[in-house]
Amino acid sequence: MGYVLDGLAGPCQKRLEEILVEVKQCERQVSEAKDNLKEARQHLKDMEQRHEVIDVDADEVIDVDAAGDDDESTQTQQQQTKKQRLTHAGETPIASFLDVRCNNRKRRWDDSALLLANRCVVNYGWGWNMALRVLVAYREFLALKREAKDWGDESLGDDDDVIKTSLLPSRPVEMMWQQHVLDNEEYSEDMTRLCGRTLTYKPVWDGLFGAEREKERKYQATLNLLKRRFSNADEEIWCPFDDNKPDLFSNPAAFEFVVTTKEGDELMLSLRSKCSGEKDLLLCKVNGQTRISELERALATKLGIATLESRFVLDGEKINNDSTLDDNDFGEVGECIPVHPVATQLIDIFRARAFIAMPNWSNSASNLH
Numbered sequence: 001m002g003y004v005l006d007g008l009a010g011p012c013q014k015r016l017e018e019i020l021v022e023v024k025q026c027e028r029q030v031s032e033a034k035d036n037l038k039e040a041r042q043h044l045k046d047m048e049q050r051h052e053v054i055d056v057d058a059d060e061v062i063d064v065d066a067a068g069d070d071d072e073s074t075q076t077q078q079q080q081t082k083k084q085r086l087t088h089a090g091e092t093p094i095a096s097f098l099d100v101r102c103n104n105r106k107r108r109w110d111d112s113a114l115l116l117a118n119r120c121v122v123n124y125g126w127g128w129n130m131a132l133r134v135l136v137a138y139r140e141f142l143a144l145k146r147e148a149k150d151w152g153d154e155s156l157g158d159d160d161d162v163i164k165t166s167l168l169p170s171r172p173v174e175m176m177w178q179q180h181v182l183d184n185e186e187y188s189e190d191m192t193r194l195c196g197r198t199l200t201y202k203p204v205w206d207g208l209f210g211a212e213r214e215k216e217r218k219y220q221a222t223l224n225l226l227k228r229r230f231s232n233a234d235e236e237i238w239c240p241f242d243d244n245k246p247d248l249f250s251n252p253a254a255f256e257f258v259v260t261t262k263e264g265d266e267l268m269l270s271l272r273s274k275c276s277g278e279k280d281l282l283l284c285k286v287n288g289q290t291r292i293s294e295l296e297r298a299l300a301t302k303l304g305i306a307t308l309e310s311r312f313v314l315d316g317e318k319i320n321n322d323s324t325l326d327d328n329d330f331g332e333v334g335e336c337i338p339v340h341p342v343a344t345q346l347i348d349i350f351r352a353r354a355f356i357a358m359p360n361w362s363n364s365a366s367n368l369h
Contacts, residue, residue, distance in 0.1 A: 112190060119179045134172045137237040140230050141169050141177075144222070146195045147229075168219045170238050171205045178203075216241045257284070257295055258336040267331055269295070271302060288326035292319050299339060312337050 117131040126134070145151070150167045169177060181187050181201045191198045204215070219241050226233050260283075261268040271282035282302045284295065292312050312319040325331055 112186060116176065116180055119182075120176055123179065124175060130172075131176075133234050133237050134176050137170065137173050137234055138176045138180075140226060140233060141167070141173050142191075142194055142199070144225060144229060145199060148225075151197065151199060166218055167222045167225070168204050168215065169222075170219075172237055174204055177201060256336045256338045259331060259333050262331065262333050267325070271299065286325065288331060289324050291322060291324050292328075293321045295337075296321055312339055 113135055117128070117135050120126050120131045120134065121128060144167055148167060178201075180190070188198050223238060223240075226238060256272055257269045258272060259267055260270045265287045267286050267288075269284040269286055270280045271284065272280065282298060284298055286294075295312070312321065319328055319337070330337065
């Protein structure tokens, strides 16, 4: 028996030391995440202070079709309007999303907004600069929808797939809208507080939405109205109609591991974002016995979170995370494994305040793609 215990002591001690190292790493990540969250909140508030918000009369209904004729005098008048807080009927004025509180959860919208931006970062491969710019544009879009009472809850004719609406989002704004809708409870709660009711969502750019000419007319009317309400709207996010192309903002696989070199049994894998092209986000030295789960942990560490559920796909099929690279006949230079991170676990992580998925702002991407 003594020999058995002596044989176990070494491995147990080694494992204990590994666990202690992991605990210290987690503590360091928690500390960094808290600092990043504080910085992110301040960044959003700074953006809010620089951004013009027009006071809304809750009883006013905007003639969206008339927005197609851009009146220069009206635009000048709007630009000279004093920055005021967006007001809901019977409610305390709010600056925008940032100060909305939910009575039942005591949750600030800035927390929810950062989570929404994070989901876009994870699922689309956007940089944080991009995600925050789209967040501002999404706020503008919801403000216009509320002003115009454009709820989109009536169908045209007998076709339930076509929504009767006058205001259309740009493609990146719709992509963020999609991520917001995925969490039904949060979406309903946020929309009720922000708009007084829930907005009906149906795909615009990749779904059925009338003829292209009608879509273009309504989108142009939206842009004209946007310029009258928000003089400094982001023209790259609110891009021209013809620039709303599928491959410009859509990234079905946000990340990918690419084999860059091979020497004997050793491989060098580069983690790349689909938005960053050939830029190496992370280099991993592996071999044929490396498990997919190890790549998953490397990706989670790079994103700055504790755990991450991901889909690794090869030849259109999901890879078992317990399998090895050899099991999947993977290892030739130039081969890649697309990665589809799933952000659902981040919701529980965020609410539990254990980890906040927030990279350093100094490393944020400054361009769209």
